[in-house]
Amino acid sequence: MIIYPAIDLRRGRCVRLRQGDPNVETVFGEDPAQMARHWVSQGAEWLHVVNLDGALGATQDQISTLHHPKHHPQRLSGGVELTLPINLQRLLEIRRSVEIPIQFGGGMRTLEDIRLALELGADRVVLGTVAVEKPRMVSEAIETWGADRIVVGIDARDGKVATHGWQETSALDMVELGHQMHAMGVRRVVYTDINRDAMLMGVNVEATARLGDITGLSVIASGGVAGINDIERLKAHEHFNIDGVIVGQALYTGNLDLRRAVEVGHEPLRRRSAGIVPYRRTEKGPEFLLLFNLFFEQWQFPRGGVRSNESDLACARRELQEETGLSIEQLHEECRVELHYTATIRHYAIERTVIYYLAEVDSGELCLGHEDHCEARWVDAQEAWELLTETGPEQLPALDAAVGFLQRLPQR
Numbered sequence: 302m303i304i305y306p307a308i309d310l311r312r313g314r315c316v317r318l319r320q321g322d323p324n325v326e327t328v329f330g331e332d333p334a335q336m337a338r339h340w341v342s343q344g345a346e347w348l349h350v351v352n353l354d355g356a357l358g359a360t361q362d363q364i365s366t367l368h369h370p371k372h373h374p375q376r377l378s379g380g381v382e383l384t385l386p387i388n389l390q391r392l393l394e395i396r397r398s399v400e401i402p403i404q405f406g407g408g409m410r411t412l413e414d415i416r417l418a419l420e421l422g423a424d425r426v427v428l429g430t431v432a433v434e435k436p437r438m439v440s441e442a443i444e445t446w447g448a449d450r451i452v453v454g455i456d457a458r459d460g461k462v463a464t465h466g467w468q469e470t471s472a473l474d475m476v477e478l479g480h481q482m483h484a485m486g487v488r489r490v491v492y493t494d495i496n497r498d499a500m501l502m503g504v505n506v507e508a509t510a511r512l513g514d515i516t517g518l519s520v521i522a523s524g525g526v527a528g529i530n531d532i533e534r535l536k537a538h539e540h541f542n543i544d545g546v547i548v549g550q551a552l553y554t555g556n557l558d559l560r561r562a563v564e565v566g567h568e569p570l571r572r573r574s575a576g577i578v579p580y581r582r583t584e585k586g587p588e589f590l591l592l593f594n595l596f597f598e599q600w601q602f603p604r605g606g607v608r609s610n611e612s613d614l615a616c617a618r619r620e621l622q623e624e625t626g627l628s629i630e631q632l633h634e635e636c637r638v639e640l641h642y643t644a645t646i647r648h649y650a651i652e653r654t655v656i657y658y659l660a661e662v663d664s665g666e667l668c669l670g671h672e673d674h675c676e677a678r679w680v681d682a683q684e685a686w687e688l689l690t691e692t693g694p695e696q697l698p699a700l701d702a703a704v705g706f707l708q709r710l711p712q713r
Contacts, residue, residue, distance in 0.1 A: 302535065302536055302539050302543060302544070302545055302546065302565075302566040302567075303346060303347055303521075303544065303545030303546075303566060304345070304346070304347075304532070304545065304546060304548060304559065304562045304563050304566050305345075305347045305348065305349040305404060305521065305545055305546065305547040305548065306340040306343075306345050306348060306349065306548060306549075306552055306559060307349045307350075307351065307523075307547050307548065307549035307552075308333050308336055308337060308340075308348060308349070308350045308351070308395070309350075309351045309353050309549065310333060310350065310351060310352055310353055310354070310388040310391050310392075310407075311353040311354055311388075312354065312387065312388075313331075313333070313387040313388060313390070313391050314328050314330065314331050314333070315328070315329045315330035315331075315332075315333050315336050316328050316329065316353065317329065317549055317550050317553065329553045333350075333391045333394065333395055334391070334394040334395050334397070334398040334399075335398075337395045337398055337399045338398050338399060340552075340559060341399045341400075341401055343559040343560055343563075344559055344560045344563040345401060345559060345563070346401055346402075346563065347401060347402050347403070347404060347545070348395065348399070348401060348402075348403050348404065349404045349406075349491075349547045350391075350392060350395060350403055350404070350405045350406075350423075351405075351406050351407045351427075352388040352389070352392075352405070352406070352407030352408055353388075353407060354386070354387075354388055354407075354408070355386075355388065355407040355408020355409065385421075388407075389417070389418075389421055392405060392418070392421050392422065392423065393421045393422060395422075396421060396422025396423075397422075402424040402425070403422060403423050403424055403425075404423070404424065404425045404426075404427060404452065405418050405423035405425070405426055405427065406426060406427025406428070406429065406452075406454055406491075407427075407429075409426060409427075409428060409431065410430070410431055410435075411438075412438065412441060412442060412445065415428075415442055415446070415451075419446065419450065424450065425449070425450050425451070425452050425489075426442075426450065426451060426452065427452045427453070427454045427491055428442065428451065428452070428453050428454065429453070429454035429456060429464065430464040432453045432454070432455075432478070432482060433462060433464050433471060433473060433478065434464070436481065436482075436485065439451070439453060439482065439485055439487065440485045440486065443485065443486045443487065444486075448486055448487065448488045448489070449488075449489075451487065452487075452489045452490060452491055452521070453482045453487050453489075453490045453491075454490065454491045454493070455475050455478055455479060455482075455490050455491070455492045455493070455512070456492075456493045456495055457475040457492070457493070457494060457495065457508075458470050458495040458496060459496065460474060460475055460476075460508075461473065461474065461475070462474070462475055462478050463495055475492070475508075475512065476511070476512060476515055476516065479512055479515070479516035479518055480515075480516055482516075482518070483516050483517055483518055487518065488518065488519060489518065489519045489520075489521065489544060490512070490518050490519070490520055490521070491520075491521045491523050491547065492508070492509055492512050492520050492521070492522060492523060492524075493523040493524040494508060494509075494523075494524045494525060495524065497524045497525025503525055503526075503527050503530075503531055504522055504523075504524065504525045504526050504527075504531040504534070504535060504546065505522075505524070505525065506522075506531075506534045506535055506538055509522040509535070509538070509541075509543055510538040510541035510542075510543060511541075513541045513542030513543055513544075514541045514542065517542065518542060519542050519543075519544035520542055520543055520544060521543075521544050521545045521546065521547060522535055522543060522545070522546040522547070523546070523547040526546060526547075526548045526549070526550075526551050526557065527551055527556060527557075528551055528556050528557050529557060529558070529561055529562060529565065531546075531551075532546065532548075532557070532562045532565045532566070533565055536565050536566065536568065536570070537570075537572070539570055539649060540570060540646040540647060540649040540651060542647065545566070546566075548562065569650070569652050570649055570650065570651040570652065571651065571652045571653075571654070572606060572651050572652075572653055572654070573606070573607045573613075573654045573655075573656075574604045574605055574606050574607060574616075574653070574654070574655045574656070575604060575605070575607050575613040575614070575616040575617040575620070575655070575656040575657070575658075576601075576602050576603050576604025576605065576616075576617050576620055576621070576655065576656070576657055576658075577602065577603055577604075577617050577618070577620070577621040577629070577657070577658055577659075577660045577662075578602045578636075578657050578658070578659045578660070578699055578700070578703045579602065579603065579621065579625070579627065579660060579661075579662045580659070580660075580661055580662070580703065580707070581661065581662060581664055581679065582661070585681065586681060586682070587681075587682070587704075587707050588679045588680060588681055589602075589679070589680060589681075589682065589685045589700070589703070590602070590603070590625065590627075590662070590667075590677060590678070590679055591677070591678050591680060591685060591688055591689075592624065592625070592669070592674045592676070592677050593674065593675055593676040593677075593678075594673050594674060595673050595674070595675050596673045597644075597673075597693070598692065599692035599693035600678075600688040600689055600691075600692050600693055601693055601696065602657060602696065602699065603620050603621045603624045603625055604617070604620055604655060604657070605619070605620035605623070605624070613656040614634065614658060617656065617657070617658050621660070621662070623670045623671070624669065624670050624671050624674060625662075625667050625668065625669070625670070625677070626665070626666070626667060626668035626670060627662040627663055627665060627667060628662065628663045628665070629660045629661070629662055629663075630660075630661045630662060630663050631660065631661040632658065632659075632660045633658070633659040633660060633661075633706060634658060636658065636659035636702060636703060636706040637656065637657070637658055638656070638657045638698055638699045638702045639654065639655075639656050640653070640654070640655040640656075640657070640695060640696070640698060640699065641653070641654055642695045644695075653695075655695075655696075655699075657696075657699040657702075659702070659703045659706055659707075682700070682704050685700055686700060
């Protein structure tokens with residue numbers, strides 16, 4: 302997962318706007334190139350540079366005239382000399398100062414705008430408002446430069462897409478826009494929850510993961526990162542196609558250490574889960590409860606992810622209740638099995654740790670409580686072994702331990 306330090310440019314300076322409001326501005330530096338070098342020294346692997354003047358609707362000529370009367374002639378490839386607006390001059394200075402890739406966005410409305418940004422050294426460009434108003438241009442840009450160099454920015458307020466530097470909100474749902482962009486060949490988007498941006502309220506992990514999961518797009522999260530906890534939460538959901546995260550204010554205020562954030566981004570994906578091996582007594586012997594998980598396409602015992610500050614056993618009890626509606630009558634806490642294996646979800650390898658406890662459960666009505674579960678079966682040990690062998694063999698040690706433990710119990 303890539304950590305993108307943000308450099309937001311307004312009148313050539315590094316600033317942050319509060320929820321996109323041009324009247325609420327904090328200046329963090331006068332020299333964006335120096336800021337870029339600082340983030341590289343802290344371990345940055347990409348930079349996310351935004352032309353806020355462009356995003357707020359000013360044209361290139363207006364920016365040059367209003368904010369930087371002393372123009373900067375530059376000669377690009379092909380020997381073409383042009384006068385650059387101040388923020389594009391800053392992009393060129395950043396490009397000349399650092400070697401890492403640059404993602405650039407803000408106010409690009411035409412193919413020529415895109416071409417110029419790429420000529421000035423951007424490795425990728427982010428298209429926002431134009432994706433809503435001129436979707437055909439997105440397709441043309443991908444045809445011209447390829448999907449790796451074109452990113453669509455999806456900025457949303459309460460799930461609805463915002464445009465023109467967040468000054469206008471459309472009726473278009475963000476997931477619907479994501480589907481439309483994917484159909485046009487877009488493969489990567491930047492998603493910003495406007496309500497959380499620059500407020501240090503915590504990144505919207507759930508919406509970010511949902512967008513990537515439903516649309517198949519690689520999603521770069523943005524907006525509201527308050528500290529390392531947000532980076533860790535995003536990392537835990539990386540397998541939902543979370544490609545990276547843009548961090549701004551938390552870096553500039555010192556609430557987030559970039560080196561540590563990059564370390565978390567590079568860590569292997571790990572997930573710790575806990576669950577119950579549920580059984581009930583019958584005249585023919587114990588029967589075990591298995592649930593079919595559509596996401597993993599396998600039979601499983603009830604289980605789920607261990608939450609922060611939650612014990613394995615507390616998680617196992619909670620998951621049983623949430624997924625089946627059943628209660629524990631007798632817990633055999635001493636029959637505890639810890640499984641370790643690597644699972645592949647999409648193209649992500651996840652180091653899994655699953656803790657199972659054995660418990661006799663009540664014979665009440667079973668109620669499936671998770672959208673991924675479509676079927677439940679009470680089966681004897683032999684059928685459970687066959688179903689798990691076919692779809693989830695990594696769980697067989699838990700079944701074997703349960704059968705062995707129950708065989709040693711005194712008969713009632």
